[in-house]
Amino acid sequence: MKRSRQEIISQILEICINGASKTRIVYQANLNFKMVNPYLDLLIKNEMIQVNEKQVKLYETTLKGKSLLERLQKVHGELSEL
Numbered sequence: 001m002k003r004s005r006q007e008i009i010s011q012i013l014e015i016c017i018n019g020a021s022k023t024r025i026v027y028q029a030n031l032n033f034k035m036v037n038p039y040l041d042l043l044i045k046n047e048m049i050q051v052n053e054k055q056v057k058l059y060e061t062t063l064k065g066k067s068l069l070e071r072l073q074k075v076h077g078e079l080s081e082l
Contacts, residue, residue, distance in 0.1 A: 006072060009048075012039055013069040016049050019058040 011029045020028070026036050040059060043049040048065035052058045061069065 007076075008039060009043065010069060010072040010076070012036075012043065013048060013061050013065050013072075016059045016061040017066070017069075019052065019060045021056055021058060025059065 008029060008031070012025055015025050015028045022033070022036065022040070025031070025040070026033055029036070031039075040049070043059075043065065044051065046064075047062055048068055049059050050062050052060055
C-alpha cells in the first residue's frame with residue numbers, strides 16, 4: 001500500500017528529532033534521494049526542520065515540527081482505532 005504524504009512527513013520529522021543526515025533520512029524513511037529533496041525543502045520552508053551545517057549537514061526537527069509530529073501521531077492513532 002502506498003504511503004500518504006502525511007505519513008512520509010511524519011516519518012521524516014521523527015527521524016530528525018535528534019538530528020539526521022540526508023542519507024539516514026533516505027534509508028530510514030525508505031525513500032530515494034530524488035524523492036527526499038522536495039519533502040526536506042517543504043519542511044525547511046515551513047520551519048518544521050532546520051539545517052545544522054557543522055562537519056556534516058544535519059537536519060533537525062524544530063519545536064514547530066515536534067508539535068506537528070505530535071498532532072499527526074494523534075490523528076494516525078485515532079484513525080487506526082476505527
